[in-house]
Amino acid sequence: MYSHLYRLEKLREKVFAEKAQVAIISLPENISYFTGYRGPGLLIVTREKVELYVPVLEYWRAQECLTESDVQDLVELIAYTTYRLPDIGDILDRVVRAKPADIIAEKASKATKVLYDNMPLEAYLKLSSKKLVSISDTIAYWRSIKEDWEIERIVQAARISMQAVLATIDYISYGTSETEAIGYYMYEACIRGASSQAFPPIIAFNENTVYPHAVPSPDNVVVQGSPILIDVGVFYEGYCSDMTRSYQIGGRDSEYRRVFEAVYEALVSAIDRIEPGVAAKEVDEVARRVLRKYGLSKYFVHSLGHGIGLQVHEKPRLSNDSQDRLEKNMVVTVEPGVYIPRKFGVRLEEMVVVTSRGAKILTKGLPIEFD
Template sequence: MRKKRAVAAAKAAGVDCLLVTHLPDVRYLSGFTGSNAALVLAGGRAVLFTDGRYTAQAKAEAVGTRVVIAKKPAVAAACEWIDAAGVKRCGFDATQTTVAALEAMRKAVSAKLRRGIFQPVKPLVAGLREVKDVEEIAVMRKAASLGCRLFDGMLSFIQLGLTEVAVAAELEHAARLAGAEAMSFETIVASGERSALPHGRATQVKLPRRGFVTLDFGVIVNGYCSDMTRTVHMGKALPGEREVYDAVLEAQEAGVAKVAPGVTCAEVDEAARSVLRRAGLDKYFSHSTGHGVGLEIHEGPRLAAKQTQVLEEGMVVTVEPGVYMPGKFGVRIEDMVLVTAAGGEVLTPSVKAWIEL
């Protein structure tokens, strides 16, 4: 069914063939999880090209897809097949294809076809991936649930004297023991003044006697990512810190409440951002409100100002407003939210209320 939808999307884009080289797209359409592959969709044919390392794996995973073990680069072999098949217009994802890669694709076909055979198209497969099916949602629930259990466990681990790296290492170790294939991205642990860094990677800095600690992390289960952020406080809060936390929490919950089919991404962003604006904190909110999650940690749609894309049932997005005050502190709270017919369902329901450790 996925391949049929991709073929239909390619036809609507004016091409009679689709060359897929972005590995998450290849996996989505064929099931193949190897690190080297190209997939060709031409009419009713689907052909996967990879190398000899994946002979058994490709045949086991890519059910319903012809597998070709190439003796040359997979993309080059795929282009030669496209040429031999008489394809006139082959679409490729321009957002995932470098100038050098396109030149190599052209060199792999006959000279008479080099100028016009490859046609850039919008990310067709990535667009299909934005709406998750029942099986994908079930896997993402597992990933999100595991993330919640990990955070709950960290609350009894975090203590004065530990380094940010030690906290990240404990979380990642627990994740692997609990069945995660890997982390969705490099775990963020940012404490004290460093909590004002939206992407503060864990360092050897020790957790403060008094101050915020932000944990932003995700796990991969069966190829699908989770993503969540919680901010806790070490010791008693100074004047203003609790007020900022409460404003971010209110903004985050307002964004979650806005999620529903038919709502634009900009409307969700504004729901969260307007709360911070009323609190006089919007100038410290320096990124978009959220993004899609799936086989990649950052997918469409993007929840941001001026984004007119409409949310659809089956999408999974993050809602993650934050306030970052350089030299002082930062707060971010993030949930994964499933778009359902009834609205937004939070997949990461770990506690978000104020926590002092």
């Protein structure tokens, strides 16, 4: 099922192709992509071997993650500690006393060319005499094209969020505060299998819906006619979901309905344009063109969407300045929004996977409209 071994070999091929001596990977999500272990550490890949350095308190969890992946025979696991633990060597295969920056400097000391993804500043300065080449964009592109087992995890993360949102909408009533609704949603997501939230949940009422990243308040409560915006996502086995719904409690008035229908048309039109080979910025423009028709484009103040996977924001970017092109098995969000100051905001967001026949919506189980 897992393909970490293939990914590590591809990274090693990159080391050879770039005529480098070592690749140093420090972003936790990238370490997870290559090994299955997600947490603080350093992945050191040379032409001869692969070493994973983790803090001593993460050693046993990392060991378990490697055992469950297909790279346990390739990766040497080493613990590091910045303070003296005199007896720890009795229970660990290997342990060193050093800071991450020192480990990086030591591993790159004989190299003339170093590949890296997200090097700590202290280590970067130590290696200023080396030829340093960032491969962040390369890894981000590799990660953007999902394997089937990754899509299955994203689908399950979406399913958990959808069920929790439906339960939360049933819970919200007159007098419910934003913080109460968020607490209820998080509980519902966790009992359904979420390991954590993919980002701080946004459940906004009334004028707070105007802010795309609204901060919840215990004093902002639902009243008759309250606009409501719910933007949430969870982690499931390392992968994220992200979805948004907007509605007005007690029925929509004419202005809210006009904006809602325009945003919905922008959403559907953009999704219909998604297929392999299409420029991501073209999909963004489709949504803006619809909102422009209704005189609402000036209220659409963010990009249309983003890739999603090990992180909630990944490549590709669906924005008007994106250089990305969509490819089969990319998973992206499509989230047009209109935010009218001192009134209300409406955002609708679907998760879709790019297939050879277009976009397949992963969040269909969550209705677009609510009474």
